Amino acid sequence: MLEGPRKKNQDSDIESEFYTGRVKYTDSMADHYLKKSEGRRGPENAVLKRILEQYGIGETLLDAPCGVARVGALLNGSDFRYFGADYSRPMLERARERLKATTLRYDLLHCDLEQAPFGPRSFDTTLSLRFLHHLPTKTRSSVLHGLARVTDRLLVVTFFHPFSLHYVMRNCRSLLNMAKGGEPSGRYSHTARWLEEQVKPQGFRLSQVYPTGFLKETRYAVLERI
Numbered sequence: 001m002l003e004g005p006r007k008k009n010q011d012s013d014i015e016s017e018f019y020t021g022r023v024k025y026t027d028s029m030a031d032h033y034l035k036k037s038e039g040r041r042g043p044e045n046a047v048l049k050r051i052l053e054q055y056g057i058g059e060t061l062l063d064a065p066c067g068v069a070r071v072g073a074l075l076n077g078s079d080f081r082y083f084g085a086d087y088s089r090p091m092l093e094r095a096r097e098r099l100k101a102t103t104l105r106y107d108l109l110h111c112d113l114e115q116a117p118f119g120p121r122s123f124d125t126t127l128s129l130r131f132l133h134h135l136p137t138k139t140r141s142s143v144l145h146g147l148a149r150v151t152d153r154l155l156v157v158t159f160f161h162p163f164s165l166h167y168v169m170r171n172c173r174s175l176l177n178m179a180k181g182g183e184p185s186g187r188y189s190h191t192a193r194w195l196e197e198q199v200k201p202q203g204f205r206l207s208q209v210y211p212t213g214f215l216k217e218t219r220y221a222v223l224e225r226i
């Protein structure tokens with residue numbers, strides 16, 4: 001697996017690995033995300049709805065990170081309490097506007113998920129969608145520990161397998177770029193087993209993996225506390 005550049009995050013007092021996903025969600029990116037990227041999430045949304053119907057949400061759901069509250073909008077009309085957490089204020093502003101138009105009971109929090117500021121087992125269900133692939137391995141592992149810690153029952157995350165066509169191509173491009181003196185790709189992949197190994201010591205097991213499509217191959221891993 002290719003590793004990204006190792007720099008300190010400039011905007012943090014905490015010694016942490018650098019990743020662009022932490023700082024790139026500016027105003028213009030937030031608009032882009034809301035208006036353009038969401039149109040491509042139809043198959044992923046459909047699979048998520050199926051997973052949540054099958055496993056049940058419980059009374060509280062943490063969406064970490066929530067981005068522009070794609071999931072909140074998708075689950076409008078449901079009865080659970082929705083908690084959205086994100087580091088980007090522009091993303092949170094758009095999430096807030098969007099959630100106002102729903103019937104959900106919700107709270108939004110600006111926070112760094114490298115230190116999820118919630119008590120142990122605070123949420124019945126935690127979702128972490130389209131996030132882990134932004135994180136270098138050490139940070140990814142520690143963020144997962146944090147998310148498992150605050151989850152009582154169900155942890156659902158998306159990831160890319162290293163042998164997915166999308167990542168094989170990405171890694172080839174990254175190697176070519178590095179050969180020319182450039183930076184490695186700032187996106188990361190891993191197996192579902194790797195995910196399970198991270199959270200097993202906290203009492204979770206990998207319950208199921210769901211694919212969502214052929215070429216882009218985002219996958220969901222469902223991790224359940226036993």
Ligand SMILES: C[S@@+](CC[C@H](N)C(=O)[O-])C[C@H]1O[C@@H](n2cnc3c(N)ncnc32)[C@H](O)[C@@H]1O
Pocket residue numbers: 021022023025064065066067068069070071085086087088091111112113114128129130131
């Ligand atoms: C690709 S978006 C995914 C948003 C949402 N989960 C979805 O699927 O629509 C990634 C999000 O991660 C957030 N993010 C990146 N690093 C973060 C951190 N350390 N703590 C909290 N949020 C972070 C970004 O601000 C951005 O909103």
